[in-house]
Amino acid sequence: MQLDSMDYNLLAEQLSSSDDHRVLTRLSPVIADPPEGDQDLRKAIFVDTETTGLDPSLDEIIEIGMVPFIYNAKSGEIVGTLPAFNALREPGCAITPAITEITGITPEMVSGKSIDPNDVREFMSGASLVVAHNSKFDRPFLEIFCPAFSLAPWACSLEDVPWREAGLSGGQLQSLALQSGFFYDAHRAQTDCHAGIELMRRTRLRDGTHSFLSLLTKGRTPHFRIWAISSPFSLKDILKARGYRFNYEEDGRPRAWYVDKPASEVQTEIDYLHKEIYQTDASPIVVVKIEPGDRFTNRV
Template identity: 45%
Template structure:
């Protein structure tokens, strides 16, 4: 083609390459890299550490569930927590059904240090309606897998009976389904590892379980109940950046707090934007709660919030309906 310059014109491929100090250094580094990255196929962990040491690779290891400690001595002050996850036919706990439940029980202390796994539970259940293709896509569970399967509800009640705390990664979703399945769940304190751990403050760009797990260096078979429970346990155990402890300690701190839920019943319609800007959320009343704007605050912020309502919203003296919310009430369907 006219006008095209042949950049390789005049180069003799058989000629002896020019050597200087720079090219020698490059060749030396290349040879060193070859030695560093010689992988041993019989020792994958050593290979993984070699790649990590190069700072050019980030390795994800397959999550292996912790073994259940069958013979163990309880340590002083030990408590028991249960991680629970459910797979369901839909999002509405009043109509949809649990098709799988998984649980992992483990010991912990008041500082959030996690001890042994002391039990696991996993069961499938055939619902009254066929599982839709969309649910199969999300969960990997088919109608054939659950055919004839039932969940032993007495076994669930016995499994959770000694627990001091129940943890779910989306407790506002899982708790209503669990309580509908076994009423004993309603008697337990609940914590949500999705909503009650400030993941963004610790440098995580998202709070979905799969993302958190990968940031901690693992991967797993997601969206199956007991596998997700094992995954969440490792996420709660993993050390956070900047010597911030582990997520379990922060989760416990949040779960121990008592919040006050203030309802702005009958607030003027033209104040909705101000309420929303201040952090109020709207309840449509369909889940048994009031139909009104509400906010959840710490106990020491109560007087300030009531004064805001009196001065800026109602412009008169009011005593708003207020509820005390602890871990025993949080995340319930009508709470």
Template identity: 40%
Template sequence: MQGQADLFLGLDEAAAPIQNPVTSEIQIKPQVQKRALPLDPSDFERAAHVLEGSGLYRILRRLHPRPVVTSRAAIPGQKLAVIVDTETTGLDHTRDEVIEVGMVAFSYDEDGSIGDVVGTFNALREPSVSISPEITRLTGITSEMVQGHTIDLDAVEAFIQPAHLVIAHNARFDRPFCERLAHVFSLKAWACSHAEVSWSDFGFEGSKLGYLLSQCGWFHQGHRAVEDCHALLEVLAAPLPGNAGCAMSHLLRSARKALLRIWAEGSPFDMKDNLKKRGYRWNDGTNGRPKSWFIEIAEDVYEAEMKFLRQEVYGRDVEPFTQRITAFERFRATS
């Protein structure tokens, strides 16, 4: 069997003169020179295993998208999810425009096990304004690339219609843009793989998609919509450390929970630090929501939160405006 070192190095013996320090005689001793040997592509994976086995290297493999299974029998209990990603001319969904949308549809079980990819969608769109150099730097998309392109919204509707869940890695960004693009997105339950998976609890030092993908052992051509969708699918499917299952199972558990959003309207100004320390966030009222501090909590801690507000914030009996937020409302621009 070919030795491990032979995968990478060859030996050239060349005569090299050396001087004996005792007799001053000149001797000729073969000199070993190392040179890289070209690897046959069939050896690449074996070479990667050798490097990984040394404990001195970590290997990233190029992500190859899963094949699309177009003909498959329905499996009882399985549902359909769609991962979506948008590239836009800016960050403001009320003013900026979608220039690319990518989607990957896949089946999944109730426990989060991921099945087949059943469809992909990718389309460019020419906006009404020129694409800025900054957006081109971030996305790789130029004004020339999108010239004359439109997104077939009927095709988007047909692609999304069967989905039980829409997933984005920053749903608070993507959902408002998607809902402005096509009404069908507003009818679906949404989940955010960035906000609804506690990545730090599993030892990850960040939650950006490229970082998560590299920790799973892959690299890809980032910031193009459908490529990012394929990347997120592999991140959701990969096993988490400590036999914690896969990220998809944790995402589903979070998406299934309803939250209560409590608005501490009219709270005393000198209570702002107490509210902030407890996890309340400020809303300035420009998005149609109350101009107020608010918090989102699980339903089972509602009474404890009411006790805190009544005793430590208002000093009286109050019934603050409270909304029940499910996956159908979460991450909307005005929810």
């Protein structure tokens, strides 16, 4: 028996009404149709990059995806998306089989292709915010490729949304999407952007607020970078598991583990370092204020 799309939708509704079944639907981006004259509406851009590796000083971008979306600055409601930008580029270094396995991008796909940074800058103009799912990774790459990204305020759908308060666990985008009831073809830039937007569009926290409102609130708030100077090498895995990152570069910043925290969490983190890491109050901890526009950058 052949079923049409309406039959499938009815079956999905019936299965979803059962406590013994969950139904996943393929991601279908919601196109923005904002009401005219709404002064609270803003445009943001969700970005994602595919690269040849993890180090922005050595590796290169091979794909950039950007999806603009409209949101309400007061409520955090996401209205929908606008036409996207997606392009491939041939890097000056090799695309290894491991990267192809992760991204699906082969050397043949990018051969002879390039991305004009001016086109990227023009596309992102007018956006009040840039969002990525793991902005600590994407922002350094994009700032090198297109300096306009260094002037834009950034937020992160991985760090700035308390997904547990939305009833979800973990942080991987694909896993969060599945828990939210949809699936998509992961690890391509534009598709990942649409998935990140849809995830925030359909989820709310336990108090009923839109999850994107949490991101907006954190994105407007100054943070503080806590440098755990000369922390014991034997405890590096503990710091890494707690969310710390290590600065390897000779760039004027300490060669040390660091983490970014809002003002309300700084003292708690310092107390933790004193007690669990250094085991003394005389600890070489350095705290640096980070303005909202400088979050997730390697320049601070």
